[in-house]
Amino acid sequence: MNTNDTPSGENAPITPELEARVVAWVEGEASEAEASLLAQVAAERPEVAALKRRLEEARLLISRAVRPDGTPLRLSEGRREELMRALSAPAPRAEGPSLAAIRQKQRRERQVLLAAAACLTCGVFLTFLFRSENLSLKDGAKMEARAELLEARQSVSQEKEQVITYKRERLSEEAASPVAVSLPAMPADEAPEAEAPAPGSVAKSARILNTARSLAAAPAFDSGSLGVTARDLPAAAVSLSVAAPKVVSAESSIASFGEVSNPIPHTFGAYRSAPAAADAIGGAVLDKKASGTGGPAPFSAIVPEGGTYAANPTLAGTRLRSDLKDAGSSVNVVTAQFLQEAPPAAESNASKDPFSTFSLHVGDVSFKLAREALARGELPAPSAVRPEEFYNAFDYGDPTPAMAEKVSCRTEQAADPFAQQRNLLRIAMRVPATGRDGAQPLRLTVLVDTSGSMEREDRRVASRRAMEVLVSLLRSSDRITLIGFARTPRLLADQVPGDKAGAVLDTLARTPSEGGTNLEEAIRLAGELAGRQFLASAQNRVVLLTDGVTNLGDAVPAHLSLMVEALRQKGIAFDACGIGGDGIDDQVLEALTRKGSGRYYVVNSPEDADSGFAAQLAGALRPAAENVKVQVRFNPSRVGSYRLVGFDQHRLATEDFRDDAVAAAALAAGENAVALYEVEPLPQGEGELGEVFVRFRDATTGAVVERSWTLPYEPAAPALDRAAPSMQLAGAAALLAEKLQGGPRSESIRLGELAPVLASLRNHYSHAPRVQDLAAMYEQVRRIRRE
Amino acid sequence: MEPLMSDKPQGRAPAAPEVAFPSPGGGEQVQGSIADLFLAEESALLHFAIGIVGQRAVAEELVQEAFLRLHKVWDQVENPRGWLYRSLRNLALNHLRDRPREDELDTERASADQELPREELGRSEAVGTVRMLLAEMPEEDRTLIQLKYQEELKYQEISRRTGLSVGNVGFRLHHALRQLLDDLRKAGIEGSQG
Numbered sequence: 001m002n003t004n005d006t007p008s009g010e011n012a013p014i015t016p017e018l019e020a021r022v023v024a025w026v027e028g029e030a031s032e033a034e035a036s037l038l039a040q041v042a043a044e045r046p047e048v049a050a051l052k053r054r055l056e057e058a059r060l061l062i063s064r065a066v067r068p069d070g071t072p073l074r075l076s077e078g079r080r081e082e083l084m085r086a087l088s089a090p091a092p093r094a095e096g097p098s099l100a101a102i103r104q105k106q107r108r109e110r111q112v113l114l115a116a117a118a119c120l121t122c123g124v125f126l127t128f129l130f131r132s133e134n135l136s137l138k139d140g141a142k143m144e145a146r147a148e149l150l151e152a153r154q155s156v157s158q159e160k161e162q163v164i165t166y167k168r169e170r171l172s173e174e175a176a177s178p179v180a181v182s183l184p185a186m187p188a189d190e191a192p193e194a195e196a197p198a199p200g201s202v203a204k205s206a207r208i209l210n211t212a213r214s215l216a217a218a219p220a221f222d223s224g225s226l227g228v229t230a231r232d233l234p235a236a237a238v239s240l241s242v243a244a245p246k247v248v249s250a251e252s253s254i255a256s257f258g259e260v261s262n263p264i265p266h267t268f269g270a271y272r273s274a275p276a277a278a279d280a281i282g283g284a285v286l287d288k289k290a291s292g293t294g295g296p297a298p299f300s301a302i303v304p305e306g307g308t309y310a311a312n313p314t315l316a317g318t319r320l321r322s323d324l325k326d327a328g329s330s331v332n333v334v335t336a337q338f339l340q341e342a343p344p345a346a347e348s349n350a351s352k353d354p355f356s357t358f359s360l361h362v363g364d365v366s367f368k369l370a371r372e373a374l375a376r377g378e379l380p381a382p383s384a385v386r387p388e389e390f391y392n393a394f395d396y397g398d399p400t401p402a403m404a405e406k407v408s409c410r411t412e413q414a415a416d417p418f419a420q421q422r423n424l425l426r427i428a429m430r431v432p433a434t435g436r437d438g439a440q441p442l443r444l445t446v447l448v449d450t451s452g453s454m455e456r457e458d459r460r461v462a463s464r465r466a467m468e469v470l471v472s473l474l475r476s477s478d479r480i481t482l483i484g485f486a487r488t489p490r491l492l493a494d495q496v497p498g499d500k501a502g503a504v505l506d507t508l509a510r511t512p513s514e515g516g517t518n519l520e521e522a523i524r525l526a527g528e529l530a531g532r533q534f535l536a537s538a539q540n541r542v543v544l545l546t547d548g549v550t551n552l553g554d555a556v557p558a559h560l561s562l563m564v565e566a567l568r569q570k571g572i573a574f575d576a577c578g579i580g581g582d583g584i585d586d587q588v589l590e591a592l593t594r595k596g597s598g599r600y601y602v603v604n605s606p607e608d609a610d611s612g613f614a615a616q617l618a619g620a621l622r623p624a625a626e627n628v629k630v631q632v633r634f635n636p637s638r639v640g641s642y643r644l645v646g647f648d649q650h651r652l653a654t655e656d657f658r659d660d661a662v663a664a665a666a667l668a669a670g671e672n673a674v675a676l677y678e679v680e681p682l683p684q685g686e687g688e689l690g691e692v693f694v695r696f697r698d699a700t701t702g703a704v705v706e707r708s709w710t711l712p713y714e715p716a717a718p719a720l721d722r723a724a725p726s727m728q729l730a731g732a733a734a735l736l737a738e739k740l741q742g743g744p745r746s747e748s749i750r751l752g753e754l755a756p757v758l759a760s761l762r763n764h765y766s767h768a769p770r771v772q773d774l775a776a777m778y779e780q781v782r783r784i785r786r787e
Numbered sequence: 788m789e790p791l792m793s794d795k796p797q798g799r800a801p802a803a804p805e806v807a808f809p810s811p812g813g814g815e816q817v818q819g820s821i822a823d824l825f826l827a828e829e830s831a832l833l834h835f836a837i838g839i840v841g842q843r844a845v846a847e848e849l850v851q852e853a854f855l856r857l858h859k860v861w862d863q864v865e866n867p868r869g870w871l872y873r874s875l876r877n878l879a880l881n882h883l884r885d886r887p888r889e890d891e892l893d894t895e896r897a898s899a900d901q902e903l904p905r906e907e908l909g910r911s912e913a914v915g916t917v918r919m920l921l922a923e924m925p926e927e928d929r930t931l932i933q934l935k936y937q938e939e940l941k942y943q944e945i946s947r948r949t950g951l952s953v954g955n956v957g958f959r960l961h962h963a964l965r966q967l968l969d970d971l972r973k974a975g976i977e978g979s980q981g
Contacts, residue, residue: 019965020957020958020961023957023960023961023964024957024961027935027942027957027960028941029941029942029957054968055964055968058964058967058968058971059936061913061914061917062917062921062932062936062967063936063937064910064914064917065914065917065918065921066921066932066933066936066937067937068830068831069830069831069834069914072830073829073830073833073834073837074829074830074833075829075833075847075850075851076847079847079848079851082851083825083851083854083855084822084825086854086855086858087820087821087822087825087854087858088820088822381943381953383943383946383947549952549954549955549957549958550954550955551954551955551958555951555952555954555955555958556950556951556955557952558950585952585953585954585955587946587952587953587954588952588954
């Protein structure tokens, strides 16, 4: 928050980041702490106060605009009848358009033709240039030419951008000029000409424009195979910019129809070609490396100021796209689709459906985020509460198996305090403490958010610590590729050996921050680069470090998940680490890491990076057990119904259990994983409760291991406050989570009655900070909910 | 904060009757006929036109003219509401241009007659302009704005209804608002009084 060195005055610039926060504040979405911080900023900076004022005024206007007027007005009766009669008759099209309309149409058509001609000329001219240059190119010059091509291409794409900016300016002028007339003092001849849109020519000019665009785009992209010197490209760019105003005139004529037309179709084509360009240029850079000095080059491109780096080509696509978005035509049409999230499951009937199968996907993010929210005095969002991440946030001290044993299992039961005839059943699994000995190398691709919000001191330090931890876990056989991303992704370090990775940290420290967070482009590039350094015998992972909210490009969690899913099918796992708990987009990060062996962490503070995160990351990078699935078969003659608490996003079909092609979670060496059931034992029934199976791939040997244990029937399960401490802990954490999650179950949970359990836990786990946190969270929830 | 799954949307339903008909300046595309659109927008457009020209009779004439023009091209217009607002505004501005000064006295008198103070006119124009800009906005952004300002939902609830993440809702609203502020400024409207 550098409020001191910024220029002041009402028109001083405000960063998009700050602006977004002010908007949230005005909308009443900011927390109390944030609101008072912003109030302070507004008091110090007049431009922020002015922005706030304008936003509040706009708010007021919009609120009025979306509601009916106080006094409804009607046309006079005679006029009204006349109009209604006219409107219900068929349209009087036979009369034909007025003379003025015809003239206007002709003028427009001329403009369109002109634009088309200009573009054609330009395209032909460019192609001609490229071809002739290609003939005269010597082989030796090709290398250099390619490098220059990168720059030149950039300038061409910027040229395109200018076209669009120019279009926008024209649009603004169009919008602005009629206003002048509304002020009596202004001369009359600046008045708008088009009073009624003539939509007939819209489609036509759009089509021509489309052609124009692709013509403009084509030379830039095709030239990759030709090998051009940069000398010519500026010339090409110039001719492009000459053509531009004419293109624009065609376009603005569309715009003057009251923006009736929808520019999506033609811009889409332009955008689509961007990834292809990225490929082509990526290839060029590789060539350059191969034919370069000959020695191993640990860094391919580091300094962003150089302007020539592999990630740059995506620039064209991204900018183009975001500008268009600003221009009012959203390219990524977000269909209002609901997240496909499974609602908390109801009880299952053991005789109808005796099998419960799930991926043993454990983490503690939901617990940590809830802890942060409660510390701020807010209840966590119900959608961000995942019970399994609450009760898996603790170390229960379950026994660690010997190496030969592969996995251990322990079960405990207690009476459910809030449901009749139900027991809580805790099933704890643990894998041996020493996983694989590092024989398997790592191929890491790290995506680091360099958007402006990461500048916050605590986040900067936390993310730096997280990176240091990560780098410290690497060995010489490992490779790390580092990508910084904000508005656009940039390759900062390419396939650096693990023992030299320290330098990567410095590179990152020198990388300036930017506005915006385009996760889509970043994942795309990460996937490409991870694919390039893919090694079948290695752990191939992409790790994302971000503090915030993805806001450019496609940000629909389901769409991003698809990209991650595609990676996973290529054998590349995806982990996400949220930096600073309060701003992270839990929904997106959780969705991205839900499938397969993906891990999700949050690092709230630098200390956090040192303690939990280091161990979690080390475990994730070198898992001891992969594809870990659990199946419980309940005995219908002993169990009436059952319910798995949490794991809503990780359930599997019964037959998936032994289908090793169905991916599941991974467990780190020594990691504790717990599943909690609510079971209805039948006292008149017979036999055991059932059997639990676990199946996974042993990362040391690659062999698939399957084990099973009996779940005993306990006729006299103790009350929760008299059960074993580990049972109490799991039960309390799960119940608190279900209370926070809402849903049908939460109504029956009376927090007050859990007080003895929490008191006993606080006592028993006096040296476990996490458990003390849980007790504090419990108190806070009771305070807030007044229970 | 009480997240009863899926029955919340109906929970808000009492507000619906007002909204059921295309609301002024926003709302879903009008599916029905031009007559439906007229009934829905008559009042809002009249307010808008009066806000610009200051005279009730002229405003009525302009609204009528705008509808007659729309009628001729009804089949070819993609976004009739946006088209209407934009073309009514152009008609009104042209009217001011074609009949400048000599009417100015009349304008003063007319507005005095109808006891419409200047700031009232300014506000009508401003609200009308916002409705025009809303009508021209991409569908998704308009939906978000309606959920936020008409139904007065929190981001969390909007997120649940639309499937966008909370962060994304905030971001999109921020940008829709930003764009609106810019467009309003270009339209010469500063502040809620116009």
